[in-house]
Amino acid sequence: MRRPWSRRALLGLGGGIAAAGLLGASLPAAAPPRVPSAPRPGPGADVKTVTLTARRRDRRLPGTSAPTPTLGYADDTTLPVIRMRRGQWLRAVLRNQLAEHTTVHWHGLRIANAMDGVPYLTQAPVLPGESFVYEIEPPDCGTFFFHPHCDTVGQLGRGLAGVLIVEGDAAAPFDADLVCAYRDWRIDDAGRFTPLMTDKGASSSGTFGRVRTVNDAVQPVLAVPANGDVRVRFLNLDMTRLIDLGVEGGTAWVIATDGNPIDPVPLDSWRLGPAMRLDLALRAPAEPGGTLRLMNYYAAAPVPMAALRAEGPPLARPAFAPVPLRRSGVPVPAAAGALSFPLQLGAAGAPALPPDLAALEAQGLKVADALCLSSRTFWALNGQPWPSLTSGHLPPPLARFERGRTYRVEIANLTPHPHPIHLHGHSFQVLSSSQRRILPHLADTTLVLPKERVTIAFVADNPGDWMLHCHIVEHQETGMMGYVRIA
Ligand code: C2O
Numbered sequence: 422m423r424r425p426w427s428r429r430a431l432l433g434l435g436g437g438i439a440a441a442g443l444l445g446a447s448l449p450a451a452a453p454p455r456v457p458s459a460p461r462p463g464p465g466a467d468v469k470t471v472t473l474t475a476r477r478r479d480r481r482l483p484g485t486s487a488p489t490p491t492l493g494y495a496d497d498t499t500l501p502v503i504r505m506r507r508g509q510w511l512r513a514v515l516r517n518q519l520a521e522h523t524t525v526h527w528h529g530l531r532i533a534n535a536m537d538g539v540p541y542l543t544q545a546p547v548l549p550g551e552s553f554v555y556e557i558e559p560p561d562c563g564t565f566f567f568h569p570h571c572d573t574v575g576q577l578g579r580g581l582a583g584v585l586i587v588e589g590d591a592a593a594p595f596d597a598d599l600v601c602a603y604r605d606w607r608i609d610d611a612g613r614f615t616p617l618m619t620d621k622g623a624s625s626s627g628t629f630g631r632v633r634t635v636n637d638a639v640q641p642v643l644a645v646p647a648n649g650d651v652r653v654r655f656l657n658l659d660m661t662r663l664i665d666l667g668v669e670g671g672t673a674w675v676i677a678t679d680g681n682p683i684d685p686v687p688l689d690s691w692r693l694g695p696a697m698r699l700d701l702a703l704r705a706p707a708e709p710g711g712t713l714r715l716m717n718y719y720a721a722a723p724v725p726m727a728a729l730r731a732e733g734p735p736l737a738r739p740a741f742a743p744v745p746l747r748r749s750g751v752p753v754p755a756a757a758g759a760l761s762f763p764l765q766l767g768a769a770g771a772p773a774l775p776p777d778l779a780a781l782e783a784q785g786l787k788v789a790d791a792l793c794l795s796s797r798t799f800w801a802l803n804g805q806p807w808p809s810l811t812s813g814h815l816p817p818p819l820a821r822f823e824r825g826r827t828y829r830v831e832i833a834n835l836t837p838h839p840h841p842i843h844l845h846g847h848s849f850q851v852l853s854s855s856q857r858r859i860l861p862h863l864a865d866t867t868l869v870l871p872k873e874r875v876t877i878a879f880v881a882d883n884p885g886d887w888m889l890h891c892h893i894v895e896h897q898e899t900g901m902m903g904y905v906r907i908a
Pocket residue numbers: 526528568570696843845888890892
């Protein structure tokens with residue numbers, strides 16, 4: 422039996438440090454990283470305070486005969502949804518009652534680097550029993566989420582996540598505003614977790630879960646007001662699965678991509694890798710009982726994920742036309758003067774095991790597993806796998822970007838598997854693909870298909886060290902991760 426992978430990433434940086442620690446060497450001190458300190462809410466600021474207590478919470482999940490030892494931030498729900506308005510501050514008090522360290526990363530938010538929640542890189546890890554206060558002022562409206570950023574397979578895979586909605590972008594009111602958060606649970610009939618990470622999955626397209634849920638229910642039916650204008654915030658919070666999101670029984674319009682407004686386009690189907698979000702606007706059926714279905718077409722046979730069912734007396738509304746959301750302040754990349762940065766998604770070259778361990782492995786001993794090393798490093802960005810097993814220190818940045826310049830990142834996927842690539846702290850424009858027609862749009866995560874080249878551009882306006890990684894979390898944790906330094 423493998424040791425649980427969660428132990429391995431206990432130290433966040435994975436192999437090198439874990440190996441050193443377990444081999445008896447001393448751990449490097451977890452000095453707080455030197456990032457600029459974040460602005461704080463001034464006197465009279467409108468602050469919304471929440472407490473996120475990360476701990477084990479046994480819950481009964483769909484189709485199981487016994488509770489599952491999930492991890493969660495809140496008592497009453499597996500997936501807290503925080504709603505706030507733009508202009509407000511969020512003060513989130515993280516209390517760590519897990520047996521390992523954790524942090525909260527605010528996925529997609531263009532906030533101060535010190536609040537980005539990456540252990541060792543932007544803050545010291547929050548140890549068991551400790552607390553950390555995040556104070557953030559989201560500059561953009563939209564649909565976001567938050568999750569831990571160390572042992573992400575073990576923590577996110579056991580459920581530790583939440584949704585963050587920043588309101589204030591609707592130029593016309595909706596009659597309903599629904600969150601539909603998709604994720605699979607890797608559990609068996611008895612509610613026990615099945616392996617969250619496998620060599621086979623980590624080295625190919627990831628390990629898939631068995632119980633497919635939206636808002637932690639299997640094919641839930643969500644009530645919407647008959648003939649009402651409905652906003653659906655769809656989030657792919659799974660660690661592995663790709664979704665071709667479509668709607669059956671009516672027409673939906675895409676109004677935002679990863680929380681960023683887009684000129685409304687009718688939804689045919691839209692591919693969402695892990696961490697990607699899509700906001701839809703649609704008119705609910707006029708007949709009470711009428712139903713629309715959210716479908717996943719990325720499968721041999723389309724899979725229904727959830728249904729929207731019209732209820733109540735039909736609302737009197739004029740003929741439906743989607744109203745664009747208010748523009749955000751994301752800076753527009755200028756084509757002129759843009760610098761280009763090639764980013765190659767590849768397999769890790771040599772097995773990244775120290776030679777003595779490699780020799781033992783060659784004799785058939787599963788040494789690395791027993792030591793909870795990141796025994797398998799499968800992936801690399803520009804030839805650099807993360808973590809490096811030879812060093813307990815942060816690797817150097819993949820790139821140094823000059824603050825305020827526009828960068829065109831030419832992402833080339835040299836592997837036979839898709840990779841959803843996420844950049845922290847910025848929204849980028851997805852410009853073109855070598856394989857598909859791309860409707861230019863803003864995103865914080867973009868899917869790059871096998872052998873595809875995708876060009877994105879962004880203004881490097883947020884100073885700090887920002888992670889850049891694949892959001893198939895098994896890929897992230899077996900090497901496909903790095904960071905860029907903006908100064
Ligand atoms: Cu949603 Cu670095 O992650």
